Amino acid sequence: MDNRNTAIEGYKKAVDKLSSIDINAIIFLLLFLIIIVLISIVLGNLSKKLKAKKHYEDFIKYAKEKGLNDKQISILWNYSQKMGRDPFLALEFKSPFERVIDYYIKENPDFDEELIKDMREKLGFDYIPYFVPLTSTKDIDLFQGGTLKTEDGRSYSVSLYDKDELYMYWVITDKNIPRLSPGDNIKISFVRRSDAAYTIESKVEEVINENGKIIIKIPHTFELLRVQRREYPRVDVDFDVLLGKVIKQENREVLIWNEAKMVDISPSGARVCIKIEDKERLNIRIGDKVIITFTLLERDIQEEAEVMNITEKQKSICYGLKFTEIKEFQQKHIFEFVRKEQKRLMDMYKKQS
Numbered sequence: 355m356d357n358r359n360t361a362i363e364g365y366k367k368a369v370d371k372l373s374s375i376d377i378n379a380i381i382f383l384l385l386f387l388i389i390i391v392l393i394s395i396v397l398g399n400l401s402k403k404l405k406a407k408k409h410y411e412d413f414i415k416y417a418k419e420k421g422l423n424d425k426q427i428s429i430l431w432n433y434s435q436k437m438g439r440d441p442f443l444a445l446e447f448k449s450p451f452e453r454v455i456d457y458y459i460k461e462n463p464d465f466d467e468e469l470i471k472d473m474r475e476k477l478g479f480d481y482i483p484y485f486v487p488l489t490s491t492k493d494i495d496l497f498q499g500g501t502l503k504t505e506d507g508r509s510y511s512v513s514l515y516d517k518d519e520l521y522m523y524w525v526i527t528d529k530n531i532p533r534l535s536p537g538d539n540i541k542i543s544f545v546r547r548s549d550a551a552y553t554i555e556s557k558v559e560e561v562i563n564e565n566g567k568i569i570i571k572i573p574h575t576f577e578l579l580r581v582q583r584r585e586y587p588r589v590d591v592d593f594d595v596l597l598g599k600v601i602k603q604e605n606r607e608v609l610i611w612n613e614a615k616m617v618d619i620s621p622s623g624a625r626v627c628i629k630i631e632d633k634e635r636l637n638i639r640i641g642d643k644v645i646i647t648f649t650l651l652e653r654d655i656q657e658e659a660e661v662m663n664i665t666e667k668q669k670s671i672c673y674g675l676k677f678t679e680i681k682e683f684q685q686k687h688i689f690e691f692v693r694k695e696q697k698r699l700m701d702m703y704k705k706q707s
Contacts, residue, residue, distance in 0.1 A: 413441050420445060421476040426469065433458045448479045449489040456490075456576075459519055467519050483699060484549060484590070491522055491554060491574045500524070500544030502570065504532050512542060515569055521559060526568040534561050534570060542572075553579040588620035589695045597626055597673075598645035599636050609645070612636055616648060617672065620692060621685040623659065627672040638673060640664060646675060651691050655684060 410431070417427045433454045434441035443450040451474075459465050474480045482493045494514055502512045502524065510532050515525035524542060526532065534540070536558050543553045560571040597614040600607050612635060614626040626646060628636065638644065640661050647656045659675035666672075677685075 413445075416442070417445060422473060426473045426476075429458055429473075430454060433461075445477060448482070448486075448493070451477065451479055452490045452492060453576075455519075456574075465519070470519055484547060486700075487549060487580060488546065488552060488578055490576050491578065492517065492519075494522065494544075498544055498546070499527070500542050502526070502532065503541040503543070504534065505539050508532065512570070515567075517574075519574075521571050521573055523562070524570045524572070526570070531568050534558050536560055540570070540572070551581045553581075555579075587689075587692050587696065588618050589692050589699070590618050591616050591695070593648070595626055595646055595648040597628060597636070598647070599638060599642065601637070610636070611647075614646075615670075616646075619650075619688060621680075621688045623662070623674065623676040625672055625674050627667075627670040630666070630669055630671055633666075633671050638664070643678070644673070644675065650688060651694075653687060655687075657684065 413431060414427055417430065422430070430444045430451075431441045434444050434450075437454060437457055439450060439454065444454045445451070455470055455473075459470075471480075482488065482495075488494065494517070496514055496516070498514045500512050500514070502510045504510075510526055510528040510530060512524040513527050514522060516523040538558045539555070540558060541553055541555050543551065545551045554572075554575060555577070556572040556575065558570055559573060562569040562571060593616055595614050595616045596611050598609050598611045600609050602608070612628055612632050614628045616624055616626050618625045624646065638661055640663065642661045644659055644661060645656060646659055647654070649655070657677050657680050659677050661673050662676050663674040664671065665674075
């Protein structure tokens with residue numbers, strides 16, 4: 355009974371407290387909270403719309419500064435939005451641009467190819483510097499040589515003959531002609547100077563006989579297998595160096611020097627060229643040891659090197675050199691130069707774009 359009475363008394367006290375609360379105050383408080391939430395939602399949506407409008411206006415202004423017309427601007431904006439990408443990336447970088455254009459082309463089979471070419475030229479995406487990796491087969495330079503491999507494992511020399519927005523056309527330059535038909539699987543491999551080795555896998559779209567030339571038509575792709583050829587990055591240069599070699603004269607060894615031009619360099623080696631008339635004086639062959647002296651970032655450098663390859667041109671002969679006993683601090687110094695030079699070239703590329 356005591357417990358029952360206690361419960362009843364507790365219930366009565368609770369009812370008394372509830373009856374003492376002002377219901378109107380509770381309703382007012384709830385309405386006030388709801389209004390605050392609604393205002394926050396409205397202001398949030400309004401802020402998003404204003405930001406989106408400002409983003410769109412800034413995009414149009416920047417795109418027009420790049421020289422794009424209204425239709426080109428509309429393509430980049432609309433299809434970037436469809437892909438969930440920032441449209442500004444398509445104005446600044448080639449890879450996002452090509453992805454957006456690829457999406458546009460797939461949705462518009464009757465696209466204007468000249469309009470796209472004009473857009474690419476205005477944005478500076480019609481040329482890829484040697485130090486920028488390829489992102490699409492559209493970036494491959496015309497007349498790039500390569501090797502075509504068929505399903506039966508046979509290889510043939512090819513060269514990129516032509517390309518458009520949908521396809522690339524590789525001409526067979528080999529004396530032997532492969533037997534190919536539409537639908538056949540092929541691989542094309544090529545080496546891009548100062549970059550890497552690339553491989554493309556594709557199906558033959560068409561085999562064209564153009565005045566005796568056999569041309570293989572295959573679709574463009576973003577799927578390129580890239581294999582870095584060198585351990586270290588390399589940049590093109592153009593400055594004077596001294597190239598030395600030890601020769602025998604009258605039963606004694608003599609170090610002779612010859613003026614040369616360095617044409618590229620990396621922390622692991624360099625390429626230098628001499629005038630063709632100096633070829634016999636040095637008589638350098640593959641495997642020979644030489645000494646190279648040059649100045650880089652205000653530091654005098656002298657290194658021993660091994661001749662890895664020789665390229666003879668009409669007026670010069672060039673030697674690919676591998677440093678043989680270079681110290682780590684020297685490699686770091688050369689790497690710092692290469693890094694700065696790559697940044698300088700990239701900045702120039704962006705400004706030209």
